[in-house]
Amino acid sequence: MENIYLPHSAIVKEIISETADIKTFRLTFEDERLQKSFTYLAGQFVEFSVYGVGEAPFCLASSPTRPGQIECTIKKMGKVTQAIHDLEVGDQVGIRGPYGNGFPLKELRGKNLVLVGGGIGLAPLRSLIQNVLDKRDEYGDVLIIYGAKSTEELVYQKELEEWENSPRVKMVLTVDPGGEDQKWQGEIGFVPTILEKVNPSPDNRMLITCGPPIMIRYVLLGATGEMGYRPQQIITTLEMKMKCGLGKCGRCNIGRVYICKDGPVFTYQQLKDLGNEF
Amino acid sequence: MLEQLRKKAKELLKNKEVEVIIGYQKSNNNSFTTPCFIESEDGVDRLTWDEHCVYNLSLYLKEVKGKVGIVAKGCDVKSIVALMQENQIDRDRIKIIALECQAQVDQEGQILEKCRTCQVHIPGMYDELVRSKTSPSKIESKESDKEYSVLEELEAKSTPERWQFWQRQFEKCIRCYACRQVCPLCYCSECISEKTAPQWILPSPSLKGNTTWNIVRAFHLAGRCIDCGECERVCPVNIPLRRLNKKMEKEIQTMFNYVPGLDSKKKPPLVDFRVDDPQEFIR
Amino acid sequence: MKRLLKKEELNRLLLGLMKEYDVIAPIDEEGLILFRPVTKVEQVLWDYPNSLKPVKEFFLPPREVLFQFKRGKVQPANLSLKKRVIWGVRPCDARSLLLLDKVFLDSTQDVYYREKRKSTLLVGLSCNHPEKSCFCTSFASGPHHKEGMDLLIADLEEGIFLLESNSPEGEQLLKGRGKEVNKIDEKIRTKIKEKTERKIERKLKPSQFLERLTNGFDSSYWEKASRQCISCGICRYLCPTCHCFDIADEEGERVRFWDGCSFRNFTKMTSGENPRFGKRERFKQWYYHKFGYFKENHGVFLCVGCGRCLRNCPVKIDFSEVLQQLPAQAQTPAREG
Ligand SMILES: Cc1cc2nc3c(=O)[nH]c(=O)nc-3n(C[C@H](O)[C@H](O)[C@H](O)COP(=O)(O)OP(=O)(O)OC[C@H]3O[C@@H](n4cnc5c(N)ncnc54)[C@H](O)[C@@H]3O)c2cc1C
Ligand code: SF4
Ligand code: SF4
Ligand code: SF4
Ligand code: SF4
Ligand code: FES
Numbered sequence: 019m020e021n022i023y024l025p026h027s028a029i030v031k032e033i034i035s036e037t038a039d040i041k042t043f044r045l046t047f048e049d050e051r052l053q054k055s056f057t058y059l060a061g062q063f064v065e066f067s068v069y070g071v072g073e074a075p076f077c078l079a080s081s082p083t084r085p086g087q088i089e090c091t092i093k094k095m096g097k098v099t100q101a102i103h104d105l106e107v108g109d110q111v112g113i114r115g116p117y118g119n120g121f122p123l124k125e126l127r128g129k130n131l132v133l134v135g136g137g138i139g140l141a142p143l144r145s146l147i148q149n150v151l152d153k154r155d156e157y158g159d160v161l162i163i164y165g166a167k168s169t170e171e172l173v174y175q176k177e178l179e180e181w182e183n184s185p186r187v188k189m190v191l192t193v194d195p196g197g198e199d200q201k202w203q204g205e206i207g208f209v210p211t212i213l214e215k216v217n218p219s220p221d222n223r224m225l226i227t228c229g230p231p232i233m234i235r236y237v238l239l240g241a242t243g244e245m246g247y248r249p250q251q252i253i254t255t256l257e258m259k260m261k262c263g264l265g266k267c268g269r270c271n272i273g274r275v276y277i278c279k280d281g282p283v284f285t286y287q288q289l290k291d292l293g294n295e296f
Numbered sequence: 297m298l299e300q301l302r303k304k305a306k307e308l309l310k311n312k313e314v315e316v317i318i319g320y321q322k323s324n325n326n327s328f329t330t331p332c333f334i335e336s337e338d339g340v341d342r343l344t345w346d347e348h349c350v351y352n353l354s355l356y357l358k359e360v361k362g363k364v365g366i367v368a369k370g371c372d373v374k375s376i377v378a379l380m381q382e383n384q385i386d387r388d389r390i391k392i393i394a395l396e397c398q399a400q401v402d403q404e405g406q407i408l409e410k411c412r413t414c415q416v417h418i419p420g421m422y423d424e425l426v427r428s429k430t431s432p433s434k435i436e437s438k439e440s441d442k443e444y445s446v447l448e449e450l451e452a453k454s455t456p457e458r459w460q461f462w463q464r465q466f467e468k469c470i471r472c473y474a475c476r477q478v479c480p481l482c483y484c485s486e487c488i489s490e491k492t493a494p495q496w497i498l499p500s501p502s503l504k505g506n507t508t509w510n511i512v513r514a515f516h517l518a519g520r521c522i523d524c525g526e527c528e529r530v531c532p533v534n535i536p537l538r539r540l541n542k543k544m545e546k547e548i549q550t551m552f553n554y555v556p557g558l559d560s561k562k563k564p565p566l567v568d569f570r571v572d573d574p575q576e577f578i579r
Numbered sequence: 580m581k582r583l584l585k586k587e588e589l590n591r592l593l594l595g596l597m598k599e600y601d602v603i604a605p606i607d608e609e610g611l612i613l614f615r616p617v618t619k620v621e622q623v624l625w626d627y628p629n630s631l632k633p634v635k636e637f638f639l640p641p642r643e644v645l646f647q648f649k650r651g652k653v654q655p656a657n658l659s660l661k662k663r664v665i666w667g668v669r670p671c672d673a674r675s676l677l678l679l680d681k682v683f684l685d686s687t688q689d690v691y692y693r694e695k696r697k698s699t700l701l702v703g704l705s706c707n708h709p710e711k712s713c714f715c716t717s718f719a720s721g722p723h724h725k726e727g728m729d730l731l732i733a734d735l736e737e738g739i740f741l742l743e744s745n746s747p748e749g750e751q752l753l754k755g756r757g758k759e760v761n762k763i764d765e766k767i768r769t770k771i772k773e774k775t776e777r778k779i780e781r782k783l784k785p786s787q788f789l790e791r792l793t794n795g796f797d798s799s800y801w802e803k804a805s806r807q808c809i810s811c812g813i814c815r816y817l818c819p820t821c822h823c824f825d826i827a828d829e830e831g832e833r834v835r836f837w838d839g840c841s842f843r844n845f846t847k848m849t850s851g852e853n854p855r856f857g858k859r860e861r862f863k864q865w866y867y868h869k870f871g872y873f874k875e876n877h878g879v880f881l882c883v884g885c886g887r888c889l890r891n892c893p894v895k896i897d898f899s900e901v902l903q904q905l906p907a908q909a910q911t912p913a914r915e916g
Contacts, residue, residue, distance in 0.1 A: 021690045023645045023826075023833070024655060069648040072828045095849040097492040110651060231852055259848045261826045264687050268823030269838070269845050271864075272854065274872040323895045325711065330895040331807045351894065355809065359858070470632075470641055472812035473842070474893055490844045498829045500642040500836035505829070530893035532631065532813055534610060 022264055025067045025112025026052055030105050031087060036173040039094040040138055041103055042079065045113065046087050058082050059120030060145035061255065061283045065263050066090060067112030071101040075260045075278070078116060079141040081148030088113070091141040091173060117263040118282050121146055121226065121253065130158035132218045134237055136209045136229025137166050140173055142255055143228055151184050160187045161218050165209040168197030190216055210236035213245075220246050226253045238286055249287035256282050256289075297395065297426050298345045304393050304424045305365065306340045314365035314391050318356050320349040328403060331356065343367070345426075347401045350408065352524040354379065355480045363389050369397040370416030374522035374557025375480040377421060381560055382520075384483060394422030402529070409538065410525040413443050420558060444546050446539060462507075462540075468533040469506040471499075475527035475537055476513065481520050488512060510540065518544040519564045522557035580750045583764055584757035586738045590620050592756060596664050600700070603637060604666040605630055614665065623667065626734075628710050629885060633819030634665055634672045635679060638695045641816075642836040645691065649831065658690060660698045667704045671715045671885040673727035675819035676701075681877050682822055700748055703728035707736070707775050712886030714781035714899065720883055722779070723772040733768055741768050783899050785870065785880050791905045792871040796863075804901050805862035807894045808841075814865065814888035814898075815839030820881045840864040866902065 032044040047053040058078055067073040080089035094103045105111065121142075131150065135143045143162075150157045162181060166172045172191065182189040191204035192212045198204075205212050210233060218225075225247055227237045234254055241247040258270040258277040265279035273292035275281065284292075301319075308314045321332035321342040329348045333356075334340060345367075353366055354375045368376065373394055379385045396418050399411035419425070450458055473489070476482040489497045489509055497512060498505030514537075521541040528538040548554055556564060584592070596602050597618060604623040606615050612630045614637070617623055646655045676696070683692035706713070706722035715721055725731035729749035733741040741764060742757070744750040795801075815821045816837050823845070825838035838845060841861050847853040855861050873881035889897045 021655060022687050023689075023691075023835075024653065027653070067833075069651075069653070069833075070828050070831065073826070073833075097495065099849075100493065112653070230850075257848065257852070258854065259846050261824070265685075266682055266687075266689060266822070267825065267835075267838070268840065268868075269825075271840075271868060271872065274875045324897045324900055327711075328895055333803075333806050356806075470812070470816055470837070472816050474809070474811035474813050477809040477811040478893055499825065499827050500829060500834045502642055502829070502834075530809075530811070530813075532817065532891055 023114070023262075025065065025073070025114040028088075028111050028113045030107050030109045030111060033105070033107060036091060036175075037171050039103075040091060040171075040173055041094075042089055042091040042173075043102065043105070044080075044087050044089050045111065047113070048110070053086065056088070056116075057085075058088075058116035059123070060149045061121035061142050062116040062118045063142075063263070063282065064088070064090070064113050064115035064117065065260075066092075066098070066102065067114075068098060068101040068105070069110075069112060072098045073112070073114075074098040074102075075117070075263060077142040077145065077255070077282075079144050081145050081152065083149050083152035091138060091144075093138045115263065117278055119280065121283050123149070126150075126224055126226075127156050128158065128222075130160070130218075130221075130223040132161040132163065132213075132223060132225045134209060134213055134225065134227040134229070135162070135164045136233040137171065138173065139227075139229030139233070139255075140164055141228075143226065144174060144177070146226065147181060151181070151187075154185060158186070158222065161190070161216070162187065163190045163192070163209060163213055163216060165192035165194070165205075165212065166197070167194045169193055169199050169202055171197070208236070209233050210240045213237060214240050217245060220248070220251060223247075224251055224253060228255045231257070242286065249290055250285055252286040253283060254286065254289070256284060258282075297428055298343070300426045301345050301367065301393065301395065302340050302343050304426065305334065305343055305367075306337050308365045308391055308393075308424075309334070309337050309340065314363045316360055316362070317343075317365040317367070317393075318353045318360065319343045319367035319393075320345065320351065320353075333360070345395060347399065349395075349397075350400045350402070350526075350529060352478075352480055352526050355478060355526075357385050357390065357480075358483060363391070365391040365393060367393050367395065368419060368422070369395055369400070370414065370419040371410065371522065371524045373419040373421050374416065375524055377560045378481060378520060378522050378557045378564075379483075381562065381564060382481075387560075391424070392419075392422045393424045393426065394419035395426050396428040398428065408525060408529075409446060410523055413445075421560070444542065447543055447546065450539060450543075462510075463503065465535045466506040466510050467503050468535060469501060469510065470533060471501045471506065471509065472532060474530040474532065478526045478530045479517070480524070480526075481517060481522070482513070488516075510535070510537070514540040514544055517541055519548040519552070519554065520556055521545060580744045580753050581760040582742050582753050582757040583735075583760050584740045584742055586740070588757050589732070589740050589742075592752070593620050593623065593666060596666070596702075596752075599662070601661050601663040602666055603634075603663060614668075617666075625667075625704075626708065627667075628708075629669050629672070629706075629713075629887070631887075631891070632817060633675060633885065633887065634668055635675060635819050635822070637663075637665065637699070638676065638679065638692055639683075639822055639824065639837075642834055643691060645826070645833045645835055647832050656691070658694045660694055662698050662700070664700045664702055666702045668701050668728065669706060669885070670703060670720050670722060670724040670726070670728075670731075671713075671718075671883040672819050673701055673703050674715075674718075674720045674724065674883045675885070677727045678820050678877075678879065678881055678883070679822055681879075700730075700752075701728045702749075702752075703731045705731060705733040705772075705775075707734055707771060709775060709779050710886060710890070711780070712890045713779055713884065714783060714886060715884035716776055716779050717781070717783040717785060718880055718882050718884040721772075722775040723768075733771070735764065735767050735771060739764075781886075781899060783884075783903070785882075787907075788870040788880070788902055788905075789874055791902070791907055792867060794907070795905050796867075798906060800904075800906055801859045801863050804904070805859045807896055808858060808862050809894060810841045810843070810858055810861060811893065812837070812839050812841055813891050813893060814896075815841055817887045817891050819883060819885055819887070820869070840868065866898070870902065 027048040028045040034042040063077045065073045076090040079091045261267045263278045265276040270277040317334045320329040323330040352372045497508045604617045683689040725745045729746040731743045824835045826835045846855045869881040
């Protein structure tokens, strides 16, 4: 049987600098068979190793509908992320996974979607967006609300335009007050505020949000408030410190669930049932 | 003594001079004591005082907000002094009920090593003092009870032998960090052992990581450790941590003629700075 | 199979095992009672209060190398292990391994743990002198239980031992040894067992815990209950059922090592966010995980009543008290912060 802690060897194929401290890494597995057999769901994550430094969890920012490579978008935070940022094309890294439950695509099919992202929280949503765009007929209208602290901190800048021009997709970009520059044509304001301003109707719609905890909190409050979303209609991803990714090392335990194994994707209703540790 | 202790505690609570009193109470099956936190006058009867009051309660001072009363032995008062020296606590919000203490014993009834050489049977600083009726001390003084006699055996060894001794000890460490957690002077909000960038101390319980951990901790306590001996008491694998700290204390005393925890106005030598320092690196 | 052995025969059994297996048994190591590899029968303790560290250390070691990386290559640790016997394991500790199995041998099997489990025989020793802090009988175990063992040795006192196999391997070890067990021996055994069970004073009603815990999550009680706790690792590390670990790279090796929910760092993220920042939350997690979540997920409590946590707590926190005093009714929510 497989050794669950052994990473698979992967090679850095391309590094895209997104912002001053965020880069996207495109990887392929060294083992070609694995390259073909590696399947995953939008919303799942991997444990990314830089040998000698350590490993850390990152969502798969690429979409399973575009096989042949995987991508992670990574913000420089500490030890492992620093080492990842120091990587160069051609370097070898370790990947194990995919872990977690992923977005419930079945429940999203046929529905209108509103995706609310903040900062690097757009990474898992990007996987979903690509997924939806590649199977455009299966989903209803898509509204994307994305914000960052400032214009320089918006990720996937090129792709944002591409999405905007896709059929039945509406994009609303925003930056925090003070984060705009002279060319800025988008909104100015915090993401939850903009969401309430745009006020997408909850009819036959699912809201998926991902970003810093404080943003998520206000999005949840706002959406279930006057906007009238039911907690079952809201999906979010939780962040929690992780090591094993397999429900064994214990640290991501909240209530009876392990975020790594039973999450990281939850509906707001599920979160409510978990008790108040969040 | 207990009567008096409870009376003073009651007064403090009654006159609203303190909101809570940190003291000792009997443990569950009466076999020992455990720390307690008393917030009302009727709770005062839980307070106890005997030779099982080993804990240095000053550990809790930083956690408990507001006006607080603390039951303290001589050695515990030394750590309160040290915490004041390091600006960690505000003397004005603390009422010290100091107890004259002859000696404390461990669970097997043995007198604690530190008590054999105690110089502060009567605490050095207090708001209230509860004296013992049965002084003087019941410890028979032995020739071996000189301040640094616990170090003699180790100091007699050669450097490689000493290294070997400590390697054997550090090998046992399980990195439970009870020594750090119980230490009133280990109050850093982020311990060096928790830092990952850069990672100074290997986090797993390997001989190497354990050695760095224990040595770094001893160095960080040099000139600060007031010898309450709590780290050694709580260490589940019986590492004689007090010897490390005592050695540091001795060196500091020889070099700077300074003993920590006695004078709240003095500055500990390793955080002090003088223009006429003989060493180059500091200038 | 049950057989009756004299002390000499038992020693011979142990000696025989030492020839064929790596034997791990309780010894006195500079004043600490610990399970350690042994090569001489005389080293082995007979009547001993349970070891400081539980036998989990031989399945989930305090530090374990998962793999090494040398010259760009990952080299998995060698998993094959000589067959070993843990001799003298107490019933509570034997049972703890069955609980750990639920975590490490679930659908995603942990090969490091599994290989160690597979290559280890457990020869248990029943307890005739439980400690004040023991309460195995409250947690589906008992001083003469053989659950999880290959072989149980019951001391019938006066140099006679009743051995009972509990697996084919255990039966193999017993074959052809000692003499048959008759009704009188069985009676003596039952008497000793019952006498020992009566000696265990600490009795808990774990069935009540779940409901209390469910109601009490926000109770201000936890603030009070956790006040003395110094948030060390002792109760977690010395508990035979606590199994949390950390993973890190150290000098060319990926290692995993014990960790626990009492430490602030356990859940502290790089951003500074920490869902269990406060002492109260960390203290509580231990109770909720053992007596709430694990029970909900696996149908059993994550405790075998060995008493190590309360024996070794540096400030004498008695967890059974903490649980028993938890108010049965939901209380006013505690203030945040
Ligand atoms: C499911 C999930 C998906 C994530 N996806 C992304 C992503 O797409 N892009 C991105 O930039 N970041 C993501 N993160 C956060 C990212 O994992 C942390 O920023 C990263 O672990 C920091 O590691 P470090 O070694 O640089 O920091 P250090 O401070 O050195 O942390 C040491 C170790 O602690 C653990 N750790 C610390 N913080 C976190 C954390 N916030 N979450 C989980 N483990 C942590 C990791 O194992 C890490 O290696 C995700 C986190 C989770 C849980
Ligand atoms: S108390 Fe002892 S075992 Fe625990 S970390 Fe300190 S020295 Fe190591
Ligand atoms: S919780 Fe305490 S009594 Fe229960 S198994 Fe763990 S150490 Fe033993
Ligand atoms: S009680 Fe804490 S340390 Fe023990 S297994 Fe549960 S979460 Fe891990
Ligand atoms: S051993 Fe005691 S003081 Fe240490 S964490 Fe456990 S309950 Fe708290
Ligand atoms: S990351 Fe180890 S249990 Fe979830």
